[in-house]
Amino acid sequence: MSGLRILRARVVAACLFATAGPVWAVHGIDPSDIDRNADACTDFFQYANGAWRANHPIPQYMDRWSKRWESGELNKERVRDLLADMAARRDWPAGSPEQLSGDFYAACMDESHVDELGLKPAQPLLDEIAAIKARADVQRTIGRLHEIGVGVPFKIVVAQDLHDPTRVIAHVDAGGLGMPDRDYYLKTDQRFVEARDKYRTHVAKMFELAGARPAMAKQDAAVVFAFEKRLAEASLDNVALRDPHNEDHRTNFAGLVAQAPAFDWAAYFDAARIPREDLNVTQPKFLQRFAAELKSTPVAQWQTYLRWQVLNAAADALSTPFVEENFAFNGRYLAGTTQMKPRWKRCAEATDRQLGEALGRKYVEKYFPPEAKARMQEMVRNILLAMKDTIGGLDWMGEETKKKALEKLATFNPKIGYPDTWKDYRGLTVARASHWDNTVAASRWNTADERAQIGKPVDRGRWGMTPPTSNAYYNPMLNEIVFPAGILQPPAFDVNATDAVNYGAIGVIIGHEISHGFDDQGAQFDAQGRLANWWTPEDEKKFQARGQCVVDQFEGYFIEPGIHHNGKLVLGESIGDLGGAKLAWLAYRKSREGKEAEPTLDGFTPEQQFFLAWGQVRGDETRPETQRTMVQGDPHPVAKYRVNGPLSNLPAFRAAFQCKADAPMVRPDKDRCEVW
Structure with missing residues (x-):
C-alpha cells in the first residue's frame, strides 16, 4: 500500500462506520501447492499455487482467497480469542485496554439486543x-x-x-x-x-x-x-x-x-x-x-x-435487515460474495477498526515475539542495502540525481510490529448496553484524536494501521515503511523458515514498500518528505520512460474480453512489485554469501523456492465481480498479474527455471521493463 492514499487511510479508524497462519511446509515452500500440470515458464501464477487454489475454493464470505488471505482470516481467530477472553470478565479497570476492547466486542456480539433496538x-x-x-x-x-x-x-x-x-x-x-x-x-x-x-x-x-x-x-x-x-x-x-x-x-x-x-x-x-x-x-x-x-x-x-x-x-x-441489505449491494453485487462473514468476525474487525491499539497491545504480547521483530529488522536492513547498491549502479541516472536518491534512502524509517508508544484512550467510555452508542463514541474519540494533531509538529510515532492488520504501507511524507505484526505471520513471514522462503515472501513485500519511495508518486517527494522535485530534467525523462514501459505492459493484461488493466492506475504498485522482487532477490543472494547453501526441497533449488514463495503468498483466486471493481479503481493489479508481470521482467527468474527466450514468462529484451 502506498502513496498519498495513506492520507485517506489515516481517517479510516474515525469512520462511523492475522492463531498461527496455515501450516506451511517446515522451513520452506509447500510442494503440494504446485500445479505439476502447468509450466512455470508459461504461467507461473498457475504453476506456483494452482493446486492450492483448486483444493481451497474461495469461502462464500470472501471475495478472494490465497494462503495469505487465509492467514489474515485465521489471524482474526486470534483476535476473537483475545476479545472473548477480555469480554468474559467484567472487572477490568474502567478505561483499560481490556475493558474497552472486551465491552465493545461483547456489545457487538449481542445480536439479539441489536436487533431488538432496530x-x-x-x-x-x-x-x-x-x-x-x-x-x-x-x-x-x-x-x-x-x-x-x-x-x-x-x-x-x-x-x-x-x-x-x-x-x-x-x-x-x-x-x-x-x-x-x-x-x-x-x-x-x-x-x-x-x-x-x-x-x-x-x-x-x-x-x-x-x-x-x-x-x-x-x-x-x-x-x-x-x-x-x-x-x-x-x-x-x-x-x-x-x-x-x-x-x-x-x-x-x-x-x-x-x-x-x-x-x-x-x-x-x-x-x-x-x-x-x-x-x-x-x-x-x-x-x-x-x-x-x-x-x-x-x-x-x-x-x-x-x-x-x-x-x-x-x-x-444496526439491526439485521440493515446489515443484510448493505451486504446485498456492497458484498453480493459489487464484490461477488454470496455469504456474510460470521458475526464474530465482523465484530472482531469492528473492534480492531475502532480500538486498534487497545486491542493491538494484547495481540503483540501474545503473538509477536521479540525474535520475529529482530529477524524482520535484519531483512529490512539487507533490502535497504540492496536498494543502495542498485541506485549506485544505475547506468541511466546521473550522479546528481543519484546523490539525492541516496539521501532519501538514508532517511527511510522502518516501523515493525507495533508502535513504540501506545495510544491512551483516555476520555472514551464503552459499555455493553449499545453497540451503536459504542461505535459513535469510539468514532467521536478517534475523530477528535486526529483533529488534535492539527497545528502541531508531526508525531512520527503514530501509525496508520493497527498492529493486528495483515498489510503494510509506505508514507511518502514521513518516508516510512510500516509492517504491522498482523502481516508478519506465515506464509508471508515465518521466523523458522529458510532465507529463500522469507526473502521470497515478506522480502518482496519489504522491497515493494521501499520501492514505493521511488515510484511515480513517491519519486516526487524528497528526503525530508516534501513534495519537491529532486530530479535533473534528463533523469526525470528517463525515469518516466521506464515507467511508461510498465504502463504499457499492464495495459495488455485483460481480466476478461474487453476489460483490461489501466496501466497508469496500477503504475505505482507495479513498480513496487517489480522493484520488490529484484531487491529481495539481490538481498537474499547477498545474505547467503559465505554461508552453506540452503537445501534443495523436493527437487526445487533455493533459487526456485524464492520465486515459488512469492507465487504462493500472492497467488489469490479472485471473484470476477471483485476483479471488475479492482480494474476500475484499485491501484493494485489482480493477483495473476502481480505474480507474472514483474517476474517476466527478471533475468533471475528465467535463469532459475531455465525458461527459453520465447517463453510467455520471458519478456523480450526490447520489451523488458526495469525501473530500479
Whole structure:
C-alpha cells in the first residue's frame, strides 16, 4: 500500500462506520501447492499455487482467497480469542485496554439486543436531520456528522503539509459518494449503467427499512443519486488522484472562505476545534460544487441526502435487515460474495477498526515475539542495502540525481510490529448496553484524536494501521515503511523458515514498500518528505520512460474480453512489485554469501523456492465481480498479474527455471521493463 492514499487511510479508524497462519511446509515452500500440470515458464501464477487454489475454493464470505488471505482470516481467530477472553470478565479497570476492547466486542456480539433496538439508536440523529429548516441547520448537521466520522459531502483529512511535512494541517477533501468512485456515476459502459440501477434500488430499500413507503423511497433514492452524480462530476478520477500535484492547493483560512463562501467555515472550525491556520484544499472544483449545492439545492433534498448518508454509514451497526441489505449491494453485487462473514468476525474487525491499539497491545504480547521483530529488522536492513547498491549502479541516472536518491534512502524509517508508544484512550467510555452508542463514541474519540494533531509538529510515532492488520504501507511524507505484526505471520513471514522462503515472501513485500519511495508518486517527494522535485530534467525523462514501459505492459493484461488493466492506475504498485522482487532477490543472494547453501526441497533449488514463495503468498483466486471493481479503481493489479508481470521482467527468474527466450514468462529484451 502506498502513496498519498495513506492520507485517506489515516481517517479510516474515525469512520462511523492475522492463531498461527496455515501450516506451511517446515522451513520452506509447500510442494503440494504446485500445479505439476502447468509450466512455470508459461504461467507461473498457475504453476506456483494452482493446486492450492483448486483444493481451497474461495469461502462464500470472501471475495478472494490465497494462503495469505487465509492467514489474515485465521489471524482474526486470534483476535476473537483475545476479545472473548477480555469480554468474559467484567472487572477490568474502567478505561483499560481490556475493558474497552472486551465491552465493545461483547456489545457487538449481542445480536439479539441489536436487533431488538432496530433503528432506535440512530433515530435521534435522523430526527435532527428531519428537524432541519434552513441552510444554516444543514451546515450545523454536516459538522455534527463529521464529529462521528461521517465525512459528507466533504471531509477533513488530517495529515502533514505537503511542503513542510514537519507540520500537521487540515486537508479539505472530496467525499460524499455512496458508490466506489466517480466513474460509477458517469461512465456509459453497461456494467456501470447496471451498477447505477442496482444502487438506486439499494438506496430505496434502505429508505424503506427506515420507514418510508415504497413510492417515496424510490423518489428519495432518485434525489440521492442526482445529488451524488453532481458531486461525482466535480471529483477527480482515480488516475488523476495518483498525481499529488493535483491535490496540492495550499491556502489559508481566508482563502478557504473565498472558495466556498456559502459555508460558515468559522463556525465549523470553532466547533471542531480546528485552528484557523494554513490548510490544503485537495479538489477546488469539488469545493466549488459543494458551495453551489449549499446555495441552490432545496433544504428538503439536503435532508434526503444526509439521511441516506447516515443510513449508509451506520448500516453495519444496526439491526439485521440493515446489515443484510448493505451486504446485498456492497458484498453480493459489487464484490461477488454470496455469504456474510460470521458475526464474530465482523465484530472482531469492528473492534480492531475502532480500538486498534487497545486491542493491538494484547495481540503483540501474545503473538509477536521479540525474535520475529529482530529477524524482520535484519531483512529490512539487507533490502535497504540492496536498494543502495542498485541506485549506485544505475547506468541511466546521473550522479546528481543519484546523490539525492541516496539521501532519501538514508532517511527511510522502518516501523515493525507495533508502535513504540501506545495510544491512551483516555476520555472514551464503552459499555455493553449499545453497540451503536459504542461505535459513535469510539468514532467521536478517534475523530477528535486526529483533529488534535492539527497545528502541531508531526508525531512520527503514530501509525496508520493497527498492529493486528495483515498489510503494510509506505508514507511518502514521513518516508516510512510500516509492517504491522498482523502481516508478519506465515506464509508471508515465518521466523523458522529458510532465507529463500522469507526473502521470497515478506522480502518482496519489504522491497515493494521501499520501492514505493521511488515510484511515480513517491519519486516526487524528497528526503525530508516534501513534495519537491529532486530530479535533473534528463533523469526525470528517463525515469518516466521506464515507467511508461510498465504502463504499457499492464495495459495488455485483460481480466476478461474487453476489460483490461489501466496501466497508469496500477503504475505505482507495479513498480513496487517489480522493484520488490529484484531487491529481495539481490538481498537474499547477498545474505547467503559465505554461508552453506540452503537445501534443495523436493527437487526445487533455493533459487526456485524464492520465486515459488512469492507465487504462493500472492497467488489469490479472485471473484470476477471483485476483479471488475479492482480494474476500475484499485491501484493494485489482480493477483495473476502481480505474480507474472514483474517476474517476466527478471533475468533471475528465467535463469532459475531455465525458461527459453520465447517463453510467455520471458519478456523480450526490447520489451523488458526495469525501473530500479
